[in-house]
Amino acid sequence: MKKRIISVILALAIACAFFSAVSENHRSASALSAEPGDFYIALFDYVRDLERIVSINGVILRFHGKIDSINTNDLTAVVLTRDGAAVTNALTFSGVVEHGIWWSADHVWGADVTDFYFVFAQENTQQGVYDLTGRYRGQNFTTGSRTIEGPVGSAPADPNALISVGWVACGITYAISQTAFRFSGTQQSFYRSDLTNLRLLRDGQEIAFSLTSEVNRQLDSYADDTFTTFYLTFEGDELNIPGTYRLAGTYRGVPFSSEEHKIPVPPISVVLDGRQLTFDVPPQSTNDRIVLPLRAIFEAMGASVVWDGGAQTATATKGDTVVVMTIGCTSPTVNGRVVTIDQPGIVINGRLLAPLRFVAEAFGGTVDWNGATQTAIITSQ
Numbered sequence: 001m002k003k004r005i006i007s008v009i010l011a012l013a014i015a016c017a018f019f020s021a022v023s024e025n026h027r028s029a030s031a032l033s034a035e036p037g038d039f040y041i042a043l044f045d046y047v048r049d050l051e052r053i054v055s056i057n058g059v060i061l062r063f064h065g066k067i068d069s070i071n072t073n074d075l076t077a078v079v080l081t082r083d084g085a086a087v088t089n090a091l092t093f094s095g096v097v098e099h100g101i102w103w104s105a106d107h108v109w110g111a112d113v114t115d116f117y118f119v120f121a122q123e124n125t126q127q128g129v130y131d132l133t134g135r136y137r138g139q140n141f142t143t144g145s146r147t148i149e150g151p152v153g154s155a156p157a158d159p160n161a162l163i164s165v166g167w168v169a170c171g172i173t174y175a176i177s178q179t180a181f182r183f184s185g186t187q188q189s190f191y192r193s194d195l196t197n198l199r200l201l202r203d204g205q206e207i208a209f210s211l212t213s214e215v216n217r218q219l220d221s222y223a224d225d226t227f228t229t230f231y232l233t234f235e236g237d238e239l240n241i242p243g244t245y246r247l248a249g250t251y252r253g254v255p256f257s258s259e260e261h262k263i264p265v266p267p268i269s270v271v272l273d274g275r276q277l278t279f280d281v282p283p284q285s286t287n288d289r290i291v292l293p294l295r296a297i298f299e300a301m302g303a304s305v306v307w308d309g310g311a312q313t314a315t316a317t318k319g320d321t322v323v324v325m326t327i328g329c330t331s332p333t334v335n336g337r338v339v340t341i342d343q344p345g346i347v348i349n350g351r352l353l354a355p356l357r358f359v360a361e362a363f364g365g366t367v368d369w370n371g372a373t374q375t376a377i378i379t380s381q
Contacts, residue, residue, distance in 0.1 A: 038064045042141045044132065045117060051152040051217045056130055058119040059091060059143060066099050066112045075118070078134035082126065090121040124148070129221050147221045156194055157187035157228065159251050165258035167245070168231060174263050175240035179211070179247055182229045190215050190230035198249035202241065210235040239263070240372055266374045272300050273380055281351040283376070289343040290369070290376065291353035294325065301363055301380045307352075314345075314352055316362070323362045325354055334362055 045058040063070070072093045080087045096117040124130060127150050132143040161183040168178035181190060192213045200209045216231040239245065242265040247258040268283040269276060270292060277300055283292045294314055295305045303318035312327040325332040330344045332354075339362075345354045356376050360367035364381035 037067045037070075039136045039139055039141070040064055040113065042132070042134070042136075042143045044130070044143045044146045045119075046146055050214065052149045052219065053146055054125065054148065056120070056124040056146055056148065058094065058117060059132060061116045061118065061136065063114045063116070064111070065114065067114045068097070070116055074137045076135050078132065080120075080124075080130065080132050082124070082128040082130050084129075087124070087130075089124065091118050092121070093117075094119045145221045145223075147219050149219060152217065153188040155188045156252065157181070157183050157190050157230065158185075159254035161185055161187065162251060162254065162256060163227070165247060165256050167259070167261040169261065169263075175238035176234065176245060176261060176263070177238045178216075178231045178233050179258065180229050180231050181251070182227055184225070184227060186219060186226055187228035187230075190217065192232060194252045196250045198247070201246045201248070202239075202243040209239070242266075268374045268376070270297070270376045270378065272297070272378045279351075281349045281353070283356075284348065284353065286346065287343055290356040291343065291346060292356055292359050292376070294345065294352045294354040294359055296351075297359045297378070298323070298363070301365065303363060318363050321363055325352070327352060332358065332362075 040062045043060045043062065044056050045060050046053050046056045048054060061070070061075070075091075078091055080089055080091075094117045098115045098117075100113055100115070102111050102113045125148065127148050129145050129147045131145050134141055163182045163184055166180045166182065167176050168180055169176050192211060192215065195211075198211075199206050201207070211232045212235055214233065216233075218229045218231070220227045220229070240263065242263045245261045245263070249256060268285065268290060270279075270283060271277070277296065279293050279296050281293055283290060285291075294316070295307075298305050298316045298318075301318065303316045303321075303323075305314055305316045307314050314325050316323040316325075321335060323332065323334050325345050327347055328344045330341050331338045332341065332345070333339065339358060341355050341358050343355045345352050347353070356369070357367055360376070360378045366379050368377045369375075370377065
């Protein structure tokens, strides 16, 4: 089954489900710092099956920021080559524009980008190494090489050519979806059955897992080097529990140990009645309890909050309900009734933070906690 690939697939510890905000793909890179509309990068747009690229259909021009249009006449001096020889094949704008977010490899930052799709008059299907150069508003660019191969043989990849074992991680949580075996040179095939003594470790502890038998193959050709990467998918759900992961085992008699991949604990987020809230002091975990900014939550629920600095007490009122909480106290009151909590309110950067469940339920709301995404889902009364 053929599928559309819109960007270069990197082999080692990268993110795959980029463009997560709008479900398009993008690649992680160094920090983006430019004005919206600045040209960023050009990529081949191609079609592949599980083993190889079968056609190169066009080119993607990627720009910083969210923009609606470009002047296509600014794209000039476009030269397509196959094995170093020029290929005559007109390139025109398809009319397709896609917006997304380009995440850094560690997901510390994300930046808006916009892709504009250009198509060749004819699909490029002949075997060979393709390159494309051009200029956009005077800025030279190249897409990098893509290779269309003939039929792929059945010979297993040479274990002595194995360079590294990495990961493909997806989404904002950087959950692991695949492992990637990268070899030097052009390798033909890779078989799940050639992997033995497999162990997947999270924070040094072995965990259960299973890999599919289906293998995706990627050939990358550069000026001086050629690499072949084989991708195997983890069965079931993605590996998304925070921790440091490592895969070890043997490939055709040769031991290997993967690069480490760390899934960070995601920041705590709060959704109130379907709306995600933002805070100047973020929610935090303390003593195994989630604490939230009391004023911000209560005011979002429609309550008024008064702070008594002398008594170090916050009083919140909504309708006939009055909630009183004092810093350091484990017995706040709701309409004079004491509610016992095991985590007192604390002050961080000038904000009173109180336990999640108390804050959510004080005015009759309910709360659900999603540990995997670190999200508190509050429904007000």
